[in-house]
Structures are given as C-alpha cells and as structure tokens.
Amino acid sequence: MEVFTNLAMGFAVALTPYTLMLAVVGCFIGTIIGALPGLGPSNGVAILIPITFSMGLDATSSLVLMTAVYYGAMYGGRISSILLNIPGDEPALMTTLDGYPMAKAGRAGDALVLSGFASFYGAMFATLGLMFLAPMLARVAYVFGPAEYFALYLLAFTTLGGMASNNQAKSALAACLGIGIAMIGVDNSSGLPRLTGGNLHLYDGVDFLVAIVGLFAVAEVFFFIESHGKNSSMGVKLDKVRIPWKDIYDTRWTMFRSSIVGFIAGILPGAGASLGSFMSYMSEKSIAGKDGGFGTGVPKGVAAPEAGNNAAAGGALIPMLTLGVPGSGTTAVLLALLMTLNITPGPTLFTERPELVWGLIASLLIANIVLLLMNVPMVKIFVKILMVPPWILLPGVTMISFVGIYSLSGSYFDLLLMIAFGALGYVLRKLDIPTVPVILGILLGGHMEDALRRAMVISDGDFMYLLSSPITIGLWIAAIAGFIAPMFLRKFLKKPQRVTD
Amino acid sequence: MASDRIFGLVMAIVALAYIASATQIQTSFLSDPVGPKTFPIIVGVVCAISAIFMVLKPDPEPDWPTLRTFGAIIIAVLVLIAYAYALKPLGFLLPTTVAAGVLSFQISPKTKTAILSGLGLSIGLFLIFKYALDLGLVPFPKSWMG
Known part of the structure; x- marks a missing residue:
C-alpha cells in the first residue's frame, strides 16, 4: 500500500527529536489555549503565527507546531466547558450542555476523562480519514482548472455564509468586505496599484495576518472589557480523577457515530468544528430520544460533541490541504500560516512536498496520543492554569499580538491597521455579522480573482467558460444551494448562539 | 433594528465609493480580457446589494453596552x-507596562492589580520574547542605552 510507505516516510520526519519536541510543546500550548476562555483555536493560532515566523522555523516544523496547537486547542476547550460552564472555545459550546451538569453532580473527573477519550477517538478517526481520503481528493483536484477553482471559491464563500451565520445578507456582506480588502494593493497582472487611496503603506496590500490577529484576538479584548471579566465565575471543584471504563464502553457507538458526523461536517467547506459538534450532539440526542436524558448530564451527551468536534477539526484539514480552501475559521488561519511560509496548498503539495504532508499526518497521529496522555492523567495541571484571571490574560494576549505583528514588519502602520480590524471585529460580532468570511475573503480574494482572469484568458473573455465542465456546473449548483437552502432549513435547525468558528 | 440599518447604510455608501474608485483603476495596455477593474466592481455590487438587504430587513437590535462601557472600550x-506609536521610540518595557496596566484596569477596575499585571506582563513577556524566543526587542529608549 502506497499509504504505508508514505506514512513510514512521515514518521521518519515526525520522530526526529526536534519535531517530536515541537509536537509535544504544541500540544501543551494548544490545550492551554483551548482551555482558557477568551482564547480559542482560531485566535490562539493567529497570535502564534507571527511569533513562529519570526523565530525562523522551517515549513515542516512550523506546520507541525501549529497543527499540534490546533488539535490541542480542540481538546482543551472542553475543560472550562465542564468545570466552569463557559466554553473554552466555540466548538466546545455543546459540551457545556451535559458536561457541566455532570460535573455538578460530582462527576467532574469522569466527565473530563470521558470527554478527553472522546476527543482522542474523534481526532484519531479524522486523522486516519485524512490519511486515506486526502491523497484521493488530491488526485481529483488535479483536473481542476481556473474555472473549477473559481466555482470552488464561490462554494466556500456561499456555504460558509449559509451555515455559519443566521443571516445570508450579513455573511455575503462579510465575504465581500474581505474580498474587497484583498483587492487593495498592487495588481498582480498589470503591476499597477489599485484602491490604495494613494497611501504608500497600502501598496503591498493588507497583510492577512494583521487582519486575522485584529479580528480574532484584539476584538476579544473589547468583549472582555464589555463584560468586565464577569464570565470568570468560579466553577465546580475537581477532586479525584479516575478512568470511568464503564462510561467509555457504554458510549462506544455514540463516539463512532459522532466521529462520522463530525468528520463529514469538517470536510464540507464552511462548516467547521462548531457545526461538527452541534450536528453530532443533535443527532445523538434524537437517537437517544426523550428517555436519553440529554441535557441533564449523561455521559453520551459529553462524548458526542467532543468526538464530533475533534473529528471535524481533522476533517477540516482535508479541503485546506488538498484544495487550498479552508473549511473553518481556524483552518483559514492555518491556511494563512501556509501562505506565510510560501507553501501553496493544493494537489501539487502532495507530489512536490510529500515529506511535509506525510510528516504532518504522522505528527498529528503522535500529537493525538500525546494529547490523550496529557489530557487524562495531567488534566489537573490545566485546571490550575484555568484560574488565570482575565485581567492578566487579555492584556497579555494583546501585548503578544502587538509584538508578533510588530516583529513581522516593524511598522506602526500595521499595528494601527490591526487595532482598526479589532474595532471592526467588535462591531461586526455585535451586529451578528460573521467574521470568518472576512478572513476567508482576505485570504482567498486574490486567488479567486486570479482564477477568474485566467479562465477568461483561456476562453478569450467568454463568461460561459465558467460553466463549461460538469465539475464546474456541480460546484455552482452546490454553491447556490448552499446559500439558499439554510434560509428554509433555519426554521427546523435552531442553532445555539455564538457558533462562528 | 436601527443598528443594522445604520451599518447597512454605511456599508452601502462604502461599497459605492469602492465601485467608484474601482472604475478609476489604471489599466495597462497589456491587459487580459477581464482587466483589473471588473472583479472589484462585481464585489462592490454584491456588497452594496447585501448592505441594502440589511437596511430593508434588519435583525433585532443587539445588546449594546452602556455608554460608560463604551467609554472604556474607546479608551482602550x-x-x-x-502604544502602536510609542513602541518604536520608547522601547518595549515602558509602553507595555502602561498599555497592559490600562487594559487590565478596564477589564477589572482595581488599581493595585492593574499596576501589578502591567509590570508583570511587560517584564515577563520581555524575558520570554527576548531570551526564550530570541526576538529582537529593544527594552528602553535608544537614547538611554547611550
């Protein structure tokens, strides 16, 4: 099997002491990031990118470090959900529904271990799925020309808007805002500046890292100022931690089903981990029926969203790596990392940089085991870290963001731009306008325009070329359906608040 | 209601201004069939349409914070x-202490903890960035260093 030779090569990369160390460090930092309310996978990874970049790590190392942080954050989110009833990050929202009641009933330790194991199950499932599915998808992606890519980008924007928001107009607006910002700067093909308003600082365009850190990290500070850190209520005490074998055994099918649901939700463009945990919780709830006791602290209600969330996190890596189209906010941030490292994701990545792809996959497998070990016996350490009060944490996050961006460019203009994005992010989130499409627009806007222009060069200006192949037609239909369908489905699928991952 | 309408109106105006400036983009003689103008104009049009939708069909009003909290956010x-302007001329430690302290105070208005977290964060982060991560940071204004 080709997969296994590739995997062997991957392990050769991942098992070097340095890479292994990075994976362990990443897991540790990631779990902390996930556990701390106010820091989630997307803003946590966002503030770390400029810093890793200034540290001068090579592509494989930084990618291993950051994806370990990403996986770790998905694990860590559950800790504060269960103990404090505050989701440590957005995908962990569903875990509060049963995790906190279970902790209040004196089973905090059991809930943490069970959810840790469910996270491991889901993440392992998704990583194995990634291993087998990604090379296949990469092969399909080879036949993609500019017209297909244009339709694919469109699909990413419309489905992201359709599923991640409560109002189509608002998500379309957000996407346009992002794409519009991406247009600023020197035009690639003509070499002339566009839409800069004569400002010399804007000739290079708006750096997507500046926008990401501003929208995700700086905006969070304003939210904490608004709430005066009141969210940091004291939670449930954690006493003895032991392994609830019976619960793990009882929830085996729940974990399996939730992993599948989450994995599929992760692969779909625009869905992401929040939707993965939501869908798996809801489907398990309906399978269990009224007697299942969901919402009162049942083990299945803890296992389902965590398995779904982590499976979705792994699944979301597939479209990001094979097509360069991220499935969620955090993978958009990881795409930003790849672009900063000058790696073009897409099918060629698998043939040209196999050591990178397979090293990453092997590292993910290792990271998963490390995370299980960290999150079960060592969970008490993370519980201690949770006690960091927001009036230290949030200023700290802001200062790290500033230093990170400053060390990238050394210009005060980027810092001002970051503050502006922070303020914009605050207003947008207040108005329930999703910020992820803005990021995606800034990241992909340029590519989308390039795809359109190359398609038009090929067809000599005939717009029908955009619909010339079966793949493009399929993608366009999916894009339109993805945008329209949620308008009708919204009545039936009532979403929990604050799902914007 | 009103917030969505105002924001939609602002965005519609921004979109129109964007379209207007997109029509002014210089085109080179060696252009492709689409050119540098078309795509920004399409984006501007879609943006304007969505913004007008927001004006016509606004969502319920969000919970805006009180005027005082708004003041705190504006101060922040x-x-x-x-801080952005001060970081280069004044070095890392001084501006960071002040900025982190003020932010801390805005989140939890206790003077002592704010001063302590400002000092602690600036010194702690400086040590981490400088020695653990090896980033080139200047601790004090250049003129102090001689």
Whole structure:
C-alpha cells in the first residue's frame, strides 16, 4: 500500500527529536489555549503565527507546531466547558450542555476523562480519514482548472455564509468586505496599484495576518472589557480523577457515530468544528430520544460533541490541504500560516512536498496520543492554569499580538491597521455579522480573482467558460444551494448562539 | 433594528465609493480580457446589494453596552493606538507596562492589580520574547542605552 510507505516516510520526519519536541510543546500550548476562555483555536493560532515566523522555523516544523496547537486547542476547550460552564472555545459550546451538569453532580473527573477519550477517538478517526481520503481528493483536484477553482471559491464563500451565520445578507456582506480588502494593493497582472487611496503603506496590500490577529484576538479584548471579566465565575471543584471504563464502553457507538458526523461536517467547506459538534450532539440526542436524558448530564451527551468536534477539526484539514480552501475559521488561519511560509496548498503539495504532508499526518497521529496522555492523567495541571484571571490574560494576549505583528514588519502602520480590524471585529460580532468570511475573503480574494482572469484568458473573455465542465456546473449548483437552502432549513435547525468558528 | 440599518447604510455608501474608485483603476495596455477593474466592481455590487438587504430587513437590535462601557472600550482603543506609536521610540518595557496596566484596569477596575499585571506582563513577556524566543526587542529608549 502506497499509504504505508508514505506514512513510514512521515514518521521518519515526525520522530526526529526536534519535531517530536515541537509536537509535544504544541500540544501543551494548544490545550492551554483551548482551555482558557477568551482564547480559542482560531485566535490562539493567529497570535502564534507571527511569533513562529519570526523565530525562523522551517515549513515542516512550523506546520507541525501549529497543527499540534490546533488539535490541542480542540481538546482543551472542553475543560472550562465542564468545570466552569463557559466554553473554552466555540466548538466546545455543546459540551457545556451535559458536561457541566455532570460535573455538578460530582462527576467532574469522569466527565473530563470521558470527554478527553472522546476527543482522542474523534481526532484519531479524522486523522486516519485524512490519511486515506486526502491523497484521493488530491488526485481529483488535479483536473481542476481556473474555472473549477473559481466555482470552488464561490462554494466556500456561499456555504460558509449559509451555515455559519443566521443571516445570508450579513455573511455575503462579510465575504465581500474581505474580498474587497484583498483587492487593495498592487495588481498582480498589470503591476499597477489599485484602491490604495494613494497611501504608500497600502501598496503591498493588507497583510492577512494583521487582519486575522485584529479580528480574532484584539476584538476579544473589547468583549472582555464589555463584560468586565464577569464570565470568570468560579466553577465546580475537581477532586479525584479516575478512568470511568464503564462510561467509555457504554458510549462506544455514540463516539463512532459522532466521529462520522463530525468528520463529514469538517470536510464540507464552511462548516467547521462548531457545526461538527452541534450536528453530532443533535443527532445523538434524537437517537437517544426523550428517555436519553440529554441535557441533564449523561455521559453520551459529553462524548458526542467532543468526538464530533475533534473529528471535524481533522476533517477540516482535508479541503485546506488538498484544495487550498479552508473549511473553518481556524483552518483559514492555518491556511494563512501556509501562505506565510510560501507553501501553496493544493494537489501539487502532495507530489512536490510529500515529506511535509506525510510528516504532518504522522505528527498529528503522535500529537493525538500525546494529547490523550496529557489530557487524562495531567488534566489537573490545566485546571490550575484555568484560574488565570482575565485581567492578566487579555492584556497579555494583546501585548503578544502587538509584538508578533510588530516583529513581522516593524511598522506602526500595521499595528494601527490591526487595532482598526479589532474595532471592526467588535462591531461586526455585535451586529451578528460573521467574521470568518472576512478572513476567508482576505485570504482567498486574490486567488479567486486570479482564477477568474485566467479562465477568461483561456476562453478569450467568454463568461460561459465558467460553466463549461460538469465539475464546474456541480460546484455552482452546490454553491447556490448552499446559500439558499439554510434560509428554509433555519426554521427546523435552531442553532445555539455564538457558533462562528 | 436601527443598528443594522445604520451599518447597512454605511456599508452601502462604502461599497459605492469602492465601485467608484474601482472604475478609476489604471489599466495597462497589456491587459487580459477581464482587466483589473471588473472583479472589484462585481464585489462592490454584491456588497452594496447585501448592505441594502440589511437596511430593508434588519435583525433585532443587539445588546449594546452602556455608554460608560463604551467609554472604556474607546479608551482602550486610544491606548492601543498610542502604544502602536510609542513602541518604536520608547522601547518595549515602558509602553507595555502602561498599555497592559490600562487594559487590565478596564477589564477589572482595581488599581493595585492593574499596576501589578502591567509590570508583570511587560517584564515577563520581555524575558520570554527576548531570551526564550530570541526576538529582537529593544527594552528602553535608544537614547538611554547611550
């Protein structure tokens, strides 16, 4: 099997002491990031990118470090959900529904271990799925020309808007805002500046890292100022931690089903981990029926969203790596990392940089085991870290963001731009306008325009070329359906608040 | 209701201004069939349409914070802007202490903890960035260092 030779090569990369160390460090930092309310996978990874970049790590190392942080954050989110009833990050929202009641009933330790194991199950499932599915998808992606890519980008924007928001107009607006910002700067093909308003600082365009850190990290500070850190209520005490074998055994099918649901939700463009945990919780709830006791602290209600969330996190890596189209906010941030490292994701990545792809996959497998070990016996350490009060944490996050961006460019203009994005992010989130499409627009806007222009060069200006192949037609239909369908489905699928991952 | 309408109106105007400036983009003689103008104009048009939708069909009003909290957020923004300008000429430690302290105070209004977290964060982060991560940071204004 080709997969296994590739995997062997991957392990050769991942098992070097340095890479292994990075994976362990990443897991540790990631779990902390996930556990701390106010820091989630997307803003946590966002503030770390400029810093890793200034540290001068090579592509494989930084990618291993950051994806370990990403996986770790998905694990860590559950800790504060269960103990404090505050989701440590957005995908962990569903875990509060049963995790906190279970902790209040004196089973905090059991809930943490069970959810840790469910996270491991889901993440392992998704990583194995990634291993087998990604090379296949990469092969399909080879036949993609500019017209297909244009339709694919469109699909990413419309489905992201359709599923991640409560109002189509608002998500379309957000996407346009992002794409519009991406247009600023020197035009690639003509070499002339566009839409800069004569400002010399804007000739290079708006750096997507500046926008990401501003929208995700700086905006969070304003939210904490608004709430005066009141969210940091004291939670449930954690006493003895032991392994609830019976619960793990009882929830085996729940974990399996939730992993599948989450994995599929992760692969779909625009869905992401929040939707993965939501869908798996809801489907398990309906399978269990009224007697299942969901919402009162049942083990299945803890296992389902965590398995779904982590499976979705792994699944979301597939479209990001094979097509360069991220499935969620955090993978958009990881795409930003790849672009900063000058790696073009897409099918060629698998043939040209196999050591990178397979090293990453092997590292993910290792990271998963490390995370299980960290999150079960060592969970008490993370519980201690949770006690960091927001009036230290949030200023700290802001200062790290500033230093990170400053060390990238050394210009005060980027810092001002970051503050502006922070303020914009605050207003947008207040108005329930999703910020992820803005990021995606800034990241992909340029590519989308390039795809359109190359398609038009090929067809000599005939717009029908955009619909010339079966793949493009399929993608366009999916894009339109993805945008329209949620308008009708919204009545039936009532979403929990604050799902914007 | 009103917030969505106002924001939609602002965005519609921004979109129109964007389209207007997109029509002014210089085109080179060696252009492709689409050129540098078309795509920004399409984006501007879609943006304007969505913005008008927001004006016509607004969502319920969000919970805006009180005027005082707004003041705190605006102070935070101003402090961060000052911090952005001060970081280069004044070095890392001084501006960071002040900015982190003020932010801490805005989140939890206790003077002592705010001063302590400002000092602690600036010194702690400086040590981490400088020695653990090896980033080139200047601790004090250049003129102090001689």
